[in-house]
Amino acid sequence: MKRLKFFTIPALLLVMTICFNACTDGFEELNTDKSKLTSLDAAGVGNAFAAAQYRSIQASWQTFQSLFADLQSQFFANTAVNFPSDRNVMVGGWLNGAWNGFYGNAISPMLGVLESTRPGGASENAAVYAMMNIWKVQMFLPRTDYWGPIPYSQVGNGEKSVAYDSQESIYKDFLKLLKEGAASLQAFEGKNVLGSNDQVYGGNVDKWILFANTMRLRVAMRMSKVEPALAKSEAESAAAGGLLSTNDHDAFLTVTQNSLNPMAQATAWNEFRMSAAMESTLKGYNDPRMSKYYAPVPGTNTFKGLRNGFSQAELGNDLNAPGNNSNVNDRFLPDNQFTTPFLIMNAAEAHFLKAEGALKGWNMGPGTAKEFYEKGIETSMKQWGITDAAAIQAYINGTTTPIALDAGHAVKSAPVSDIPVKWAATPEKQLQQVITQKWLSLYPNGHEAWAEYRRTGYPKLYPRINSENPEVPADAVVRRTPYTQGESNTNAPGVESGIKLLGGPDNSATRLWWDKQ
16 A cells, blocks of 8 residues: 555645545545644644545445445446446456545545544544544444455554454454443533534534444444354443434434535436335335335336346346436435435434344343334334324334336346235244344445345345356355455555455455354
8 A cells, every 4th residue: 555645734625625526635645654644733633523524435435335335235226338346246446446535535534633632642632532433433344344354453554565454353443442432422421522523413422422332233243143242242232331212313424515425426327226126125015215215217106126237238128227217216316415414324223233132132221122123113214204103003014025026127026025024923034024124224325234134144135137257146145345456556465464364265255254154
């Protein structure tokens, strides 16, 4: 990795550089030497904090999330004829852009905040230091869940070659940062820190504590197959500390004229539409969220999706054209890219995590797995403006199942699964229900949905129509993304260390540390 320079930028200019079109200016190298970071005063810390939040989301969003995780999780299917990632092709240029967008843009302001606010730092501030470390986990979690071992603890050493950390060590550091961060913030309960420079919670410390605990529960659940005892202990401790529980606690990135919603920006390019898996599931459940997530086919009242993995020739079929399939809801269209906030984490996820924990026999607090599951559904419905109690209860008691897709589709498809919403009698069916409803509630967070699909095998999704990746057939699952050629060119020893830690070939079929059968 090349060195990343951290420049002194006046406060106003730093805010302006958050804008997508300017966010790469002056950050063309990849490994900050944190010993040479310019000390930040209080105003500089606030601006850099906002930059770290926004850039970690915005950084190459299209090539990082939209063209990989969103397709692998089957929230969407690709409609762009020349785009092969929906056929499991690991497009090197896209992944290289995603890697560089993160390490080249988001890391520098994060390090600037941590170095300036740490104990003994020029702008020492225990609350901001804790909040930045909590956000650090949010920044790095999807990256290690893509690649596995990545540069982490040595980022900021200023060296040209940076050794990779194992995913195990990264995850265990996540748990430490989240635990310590939540504990440090206890001293600031009821206070506001950073105000509008915190683009997620507006400086509300109490919500940051809930966010840290819920993130800790998420991390613990992810590692539950490979470290079951530690996962249980961490999950129970996180739940006892308080979790996101209502939609007032939801974490959304605020958008402005200088920090737009990247999903709403990308919808202008007509690269994706509703997936067939989503159509089969939402229609089968008569799910009122369908019209909140997607829009009817233009000129109709019909919602329609398409299968993932169509070939270039098949994408030329008019039935697979963007104009004949459901786009996103209007809130995610370009006209709203400066007004629709970007989802980071919602309270519904916390309830579904508790439901799965209860199924494992973990102490998730008062309640049963069934009660947590149903609360997750209710909370998700309310998040999307569905508040009629009778309608929500009818949905929870629903016995209908996903539907077959036939008329108007390029290929006939059986129902994607046979699981109803109403709580089942057996633990395995209950787990499938929990993760299926969690999947629906995570929309449009493809990163988390894809990670949970790899971990659990749920929800049931359609196999791809085609795969052009010999490592991953059409009926198999992409387990990770391979390291980029650009990284190999500039940090070959680091990549070699990563492959050694990976414990398998550097390809898309190798399972990550937590991804155990």
